[in-house]
Each structure stands twice: as C-alpha cells, then as structure tokens.
Amino acid sequence: MFRAATLDDLSALRDLEREANLVGLRHVFPPDRFPFPEDDVLARWALVLDEPGVEVLVRDAGDRRDGGLDLFAAYDDRSLRHLAVHPDQWGTGLATTAIETVLHAMDVRGTTIAELWCLEENHRARRLYEYLGWRPVEGERRPAPWPPHPTEMRYTRLIPQSDR
Template sequence: MFRDATLEDLAALRDLERESNLAALGHVFPADRFPFPDDAVLARWSLVLDEPGCEVLVLDDPEPSRSRSRLIAYAAYDDSWLRHLAVRPDHWGEGLASSAIDTALHAMDLRGSTSASLWCLEENRRARRLYEYLGWRPTEDRQPAPWPPHPTEMRYERLIVASTR
C-alpha cells in the first residue's frame, strides 16, 4: 500500500501538502493574505527526504488526474516523531491517516521507541479529533508555527504498544 518516497516525489509531496492545507487550514492561513509557500515547502521536503533516520511513506493515486496531486497520502516520521501527515481531501474519512499513523508507530516500535510525539496546530480541529481518537494526548508544550501568521502549535504524545519486535 504505502511505499518509500523518492526524490521524484518532491513536487507531489508539496502539491499534496498544499491541497490538504488549503482545505483544512484555510481559516488559519487565508490564501489571499498568506499564499502557500511553494518554494519553501519544496525545499523542506528535499531536506526531509535526505535526512538520515527520517522515513517518508507515500500512497499513490490508483487513478491519477492532471488536476490533482498524484499522491493521496503521506506520512513522515523518525525514531519518535510523527513529523508530517496529510491525506488528499477527496480521500478524507477512508482511514488512510489512521493507516499511515499505525505504519509509522509500528516502525518506531521496531526501532525501539516506546513513545511518540507530534506537533499539530491548535486550530486544526479535524486533525486533533483524529489524534485524540487514536490515543494521542495533548501536552502543555506550545510553539509558534514556522509559517506566517505563525499560529500556535501544540505537542501531542502517546505510548507505543510494544510488538513482538
């Protein structure tokens, strides 16, 4: 289902991030005031793909279209952080985010991690509902997001249930 991302996926990762952010976070980042930072996001994805210990999983669209991203989901993680997660809006509610999170948590478990963390915008209510449903718990940690207007991010954490490793 999911596969490892490659450098050929850079533009598709950016495009999926843009599409999902516009749908989920338009109230936080109004496009007319804060245009999506295409070049900066593309550069960040290049760094993420090249970073040792960071894995990026992607799910290809079985029916690609020129009008949308060719990816329908991605998850980036390292030993103990779920760093990036997105699902294309026309696939919301299909369980893809949960599947991506489960895959990342299992990989963290195999690396010996016993807990995981992530940052989520306070205003991203849909994502917060999902994380809390899946057992993530908010912490007191807060920080400004890197992108203007720098809304507040909050940290979530959860225990990783040990497998048979």
C-alpha cells in the same frame, strides 16, 4: 499500500500539502493573505528526504487524473513529523492506517513514546489524534514556522510494545 518517497516525489509532496492545507487549514492560512509558500515547502521536502533517520511514506493516487499522491507520512525514531491525506480521501481510514504503520515502525525501532506537533486550530487532525490515543502535553506550545505563525501544540502517545 505505501512506498518510500524519493526525490522524484518532491513536487507531488508539495502539491499534496498545498491541496490539504487549502481545504483543511484555510481558516488558519487564508490564501488571500498568506499564499501557500510553494518554493519554501519544496525546499523543506528536499531537506526532509535527505535527512538521515527520516522515512517518508507515500501512497500514489491511482484514481485521480493528476497522478499525484493520496498520502504522505514522514517520521523518525520517535516523531510523526508530517502527515497529509488528499481531501478526496478524507474519512476513508487512510490516515489511521498510516499512523498505525508509523507507530509499528517506531515500535520495531524500540520507541515506547511517540510525539507529534499539530496546529492548535487544526481541529480535524486533533480529533483524529485524540481518538487514536494521542494526548496533548500541558504547556507544550510553539509558534509554527509559516506566517502568520499560528500556535502548534505537542502530542504524545504510548506505543504498546510488541514482540519486535
């Protein structure tokens, strides 16, 4: 279902992030005031793909004409760093499957507590995370790196140990 992203996926990673943000975060980053930072996001993805210990899972979009991606999930030993699902796939369980895959990979690496940062105003994502057992950490807030620098909040979740 998922494969590891490569440098050949840079544009598709950026494009998926843009599509998801324009639909799901329009109220946080109004495009008329804060255009999507195409070049900066592309540069960030190049750094993420090159960073030791970071894995980026993707799922190719088989049924859309653009040939892009339906999903990306970037993570390291303990952090779910980036997650996006194409709006055409919202509500299909794809995000849940990706999160379970990431948590299993963290478990295999010996992690017992996972973390992520989520925009406070990303209500859709927050509902999903909380439904899946993630809990906000009291007092853990920071400004997001992109203008207008909305607030991000930290979530954690216990990872039940498997037989590894």
